[in-house]
Amino acid sequence: xxxxxxxxxxxxxxxxxxxxxxxxxxxxxxxxxxxxxxxxxxxxxxxxxxxxxxxxxxxxxxxxxxxxxxxxxxxxxxxxxxxxxxxxxxxxxxxxxxxxxxxxxxxxxxxxxxxxxxxxxxxxxxxxxxxxxxxxxxxxxxxxxxxxxxxxxxxxxxxxxxxxxxxxxxxxxxxxxxxxxxxxxxxxxxxxxxxxxxxxxxxxxxxxxx
Amino acid sequence: xxxxxxxxxxxxxxxxxxxxxxxxxxxxxxxxxxxxxxxxxxxxxxxxxxxxxxxxxxxxxxxxxxxxxxxxxxxxxxxxxxxxxxxxxxxxxxxxxxxxxxxxxxxxxxxxxxxxxxxxxxxxxxxxxxxxxxxxxxxxxxxxxxxxxxxxxxxxxxxxxxxxxxxxxxxxxxxxxxxxxxxxxxxxxxxxxxxxxxxx
Numbered sequence: 273x274x275x276x277x278x279x280x281x282x283x284x285x286x287x288x289x290x291x292x293x294x295x296x297x298x299x300x301x302x303x304x305x306x307x308x309x310x311x312x313x314x315x316x317x318x319x320x321x322x323x324x325x326x327x328x329x330x331x332x333x334x335x336x337x338x339x340x341x342x343x344x345x346x347x348x349x350x351x352x353x354x355x356x357x358x359x360x361x362x363x364x365x366x367x368x369x370x371x372x373x374x375x376x377x378x379x380x381x382x383x384x385x386x387x388x389x390x391x392x393x394x395x396x397x398x399x400x401x402x403x404x405x406x407x408x409x410x411x412x413x414x415x416x417x418x419x420x421x422x423x424x425x426x427x428x429x430x431x432x433x434x435x436x437x438x439x440x441x442x443x444x445x446x447x448x449x450x451x452x453x454x455x456x457x458x459x460x461x462x463x464x465x466x467x468x469x470x471x472x473x474x475x476x477x478x479x480x481x482x
Numbered sequence: 483x484x485x486x487x488x489x490x491x492x493x494x495x496x497x498x499x500x501x502x503x504x505x506x507x508x509x510x511x512x513x514x515x516x517x518x519x520x521x522x523x524x525x526x527x528x529x530x531x532x533x534x535x536x537x538x539x540x541x542x543x544x545x546x547x548x549x550x551x552x553x554x555x556x557x558x559x560x561x562x563x564x565x566x567x568x569x570x571x572x573x574x575x576x577x578x579x580x581x582x583x584x585x586x587x588x589x590x591x592x593x594x595x596x597x598x599x600x601x602x603x604x605x606x607x608x609x610x611x612x613x614x615x616x617x618x619x620x621x622x623x624x625x626x627x628x629x630x631x632x633x634x635x636x637x638x639x640x641x642x643x644x645x646x647x648x649x650x651x652x653x654x655x656x657x658x659x660x661x662x663x664x665x666x667x668x669x670x671x672x673x674x675x676x677x678x679x680x681x682x
Contacts, residue, residue, distance in 0.1 A: 279495065287488035287490065309611040375635060406512070407511070407512055410491050413491070421625050422631070426632075431579050432558065432636040438566070447572045451575050452572065466622070471491065475493075
């Protein structure tokens, strides 16, 4: 490489998203397809920044009811008790089961928020054409891809509790409206991470070198 | 341009060089993994998919947890849990759980059988590109390993309330996670694309 970085875009090539074949970029034709696998070819993910912003903002909005509304409603001997995610965490801290409190807090509160903050930071830094620590920012992006799925833990816990705790008049557990918003947060953040194109982080490099 | 590859994270072009056994090539600029040497990819992936299918059937046929309060015992399978959510009016969540823990893993295994079995016998299945692309696209939505953590958290939550009885399929679930992970790790999609190209 002789210290000179050459990107596919600079060489007039497009890397296929699906099969990673390098294809000649045909300037002007809007609908290019990969000659090997037939997938649509895009130089960069289409409208990456606008799409990611839209999904991140949607997730931010969902995040509020997801944390404020109850995620489970326990009906025991005619009494109903609603629990939000945080009240569950607090309950476990108070009863001394802090490892489980930590797992729930990390997966359900911290990870979605961290993911949204990282994506916003990446979006802003790309829009400002920053060339600050590109390698670390790419790592941050990879992190958001990996951690997002773990937020689904709470949804699965609700599913299991609802199925198991079903003891007639004694006690039943219902899923609360918070669960729907929480699921929406997880799904929109996964789509947001997918729509962000990490190559945008590096595109500034070429402008500087040219 | 067959002998070159562009990094999917930073677009840098690299020449494709032969790798040592079990080696991996990483991007010199951003550190992303470009490609890996996967020995016996076809056979291994097929074996894991077959093992996964057996475990998957077991895991979904028997209850994975039971709860005992007094004389009452209630057991649950994954499907009954999803069904219960659906009845309670949480259809969206029920569908999300069904997709991530049942439909996506099952579809992944089916797609792999469809692709790999014919390739194993030297044939190329119809519409291979479409199936392989579909397989890659649904990959992020299979969340078996997250479900396992969900089981653990539920056990701890319920432990104070009642006696927990681990079901037979709990162990199948546990094994299934590792088999599914091994299955996606051993799949060499570059190899399949090359085979597809060679067949045309």
